[in-house]
Amino acid sequence: MKGIIQIRKMLLLWGTMLLLSGYVFAEGYGFFSPLENEPDSTSFLFMNKKISHRIGVEVRPGYVIPTHSFLEGDNYKMKRIRNSLSAHLKYSFQFLPGTYTDRIYGGVYQGIGIGYHTFGNRMELGDPITFYLFQGASLAKFTPRLSFNYEWNFGVSTGWKPYNADYNQYNHILGSKVNAYLNVNFYLRWMLSRQFDLTAGVDATHFSNGNTKFPNAGLNMAGLKLGIVYKFNRSEYSSSKSLYRYPIPDFPRHISYDLVLFGSWRRKGVPFGGEEVASPDAYPVFGFNFAPMYNFGYKFRAGVSIDGVYDGSANVYTEDYIVGTAQQFYKPSLDKQLALGLSARGEYVMPYFTVGVGLGVNVLHGGGDLKAFYQILALKTEITRNTFLHIGYSLQNFHTPNFLMLGIGFRFHNKYPAFHR
Numbered sequence: 001m002k003g004i005i006q007i008r009k010m011l012l013l014w015g016t017m018l019l020l021s022g023y024v025f026a027e028g029y030g031f032f033s034p035l036e037n038e039p040d041s042t043s044f045l046f047m048n049k050k051i052s053h054r055i056g057v058e059v060r061p062g063y064v065i066p067t068h069s070f071l072e073g074d075n076y077k078m079k080r081i082r083n084s085l086s087a088h089l090k091y092s093f094q095f096l097p098g099t100y101t102d103r104i105y106g107g108v109y110q111g112i113g114i115g116y117h118t119f120g121n122r123m124e125l126g127d128p129i130t131f132y133l134f135q136g137a138s139l140a141k142f143t144p145r146l147s148f149n150y151e152w153n154f155g156v157s158t159g160w161k162p163y164n165a166d167y168n169q170y171n172h173i174l175g176s177k178v179n180a181y182l183n184v185n186f187y188l189r190w191m192l193s194r195q196f197d198l199t200a201g202v203d204a205t206h207f208s209n210g211n212t213k214f215p216n217a218g219l220n221m222a223g224l225k226l227g228i229v230y231k232f233n234r235s236e237y238s239s240s241k242s243l244y245r246y247p248i249p250d251f252p253r254h255i256s257y258d259l260v261l262f263g264s265w266r267r268k269g270v271p272f273g274g275e276e277v278a279s280p281d282a283y284p285v286f287g288f289n290f291a292p293m294y295n296f297g298y299k300f301r302a303g304v305s306i307d308g309v310y311d312g313s314a315n316v317y318t319e320d321y322i323v324g325t326a327q328q329f330y331k332p333s334l335d336k337q338l339a340l341g342l343s344a345r346g347e348y349v350m351p352y353f354t355v356g357v358g359l360g361v362n363v364l365h366g367g368g369d370l371k372a373f374y375q376i377l378a379l380k381t382e383i384t385r386n387t388f389l390h391i392g393y394s395l396q397n398f399h400t401p402n403f404l405m406l407g408i409g410f411r412f413h414n415k416y417p418a419f420h421r
Helices: 100-104
Strands: 051-064 083-095 109-118 126-143 146-160 178-191 196-208 219-231 254-266 269-272 275-278 283-295 300-311 338-349 353-365 373-384 387-396 400-412
Touching: 051 196, 083 100, 083 126, 083 219, 109 146, 126 178, 146 196, 178 219, 254 300, 254 387, 283 338, 283 400, 300 353, 338 373, 373 400
Parallel strands: none
Antiparallel strands: 051 083, 051 219, 083 109, 109 126, 126 146, 146 178, 178 196, 196 219, 254 283, 254 400, 269 275, 283 300, 300 338, 338 353, 353 373, 373 387, 387 400
8 A cells, every 4th residue: 555644633522522533544645745745654643744733822802792681781790791801722733835735725724722711700600611623724815924814613611600590590591511612713814933923803702502401592702813823843835935836636526425314412492371481301303414415626515415303302392280280291293203304505625624504494394393494504524534523503594593413424425635634
């Protein structure tokens, strides 16, 4: 076998999937294109001299968007919660300038981060810690030293003070000690020197528990970011050096097929007496997606997905009860909790990670809760060339929380050239 054996360790943080370590093997040129003009050699990711390792620190002041009366002052302190502040420490790696991966994906980088957050109300909200994966790339390059970039963060946060009927009864925005963390930011990067970059931009953040526990109003922020990045071994192939660049190979357009199997659990507010009553039960959710996807190029694929789901909370109902006794909740027949839908899908493809969105309707269903227009946001993380972890979230009508989609996926008829592997 030609080529090299590369070992890649990936962390994927989400609920019970707090840590994933995967070993991935590759053939041929591995991480790098023929531009390096060097023979391949076996190496660990962290020992490989052909990638740039980075350490960054950031501070992010933010504005808490007042989406609930708790944030407007309906809390123990009777003060508005308007400001947030977080500090972050991040490790990432980046492919060298001139490689196929760097040129195709705009200087893409990826890594892991940890953040500390405060909202000025430790007693009722806590000061949570976030652990997350992140990836970013350049959107536009103005000069060799100045570029406009994006980055997403996705992970978990812990250390919250959740709702409690006895001692934290005002906090109706978060019901669990562990919550999902999502962030997207856009920023300018200025190369101060060979080793240091300065970053400054804007960001948006969302915390929620994915409807796995009540309450789940969530917490949203918009703010700024300022940071500095140190690159341990920034490439000697600087932008000022004139190097011959091999033409990027033409992309082999083709249709691939993704099969995803997922499961999770959810909570449910059941209509009763003109309002919703929280059921004390957690209901299981299982499903699948089968999506033929046309691969248009290195960074985009689109298609149509067949979506099947069993939602154990669908069409659950309650009836009148005697005050002072426990209210009973009843499950309907199985056919009232099964649905088959069709959705249009689009995916943004990058090394290791794929971000996808979907818009769909259930075409075969038992009515009631399942007669729905649904939306899906998903992150696929490579395990091997043709398998991936799937973390998704489903909404109804763009605002009603539906359920998490935690699972594994398989890709068939995959002709995608993976220069990063």
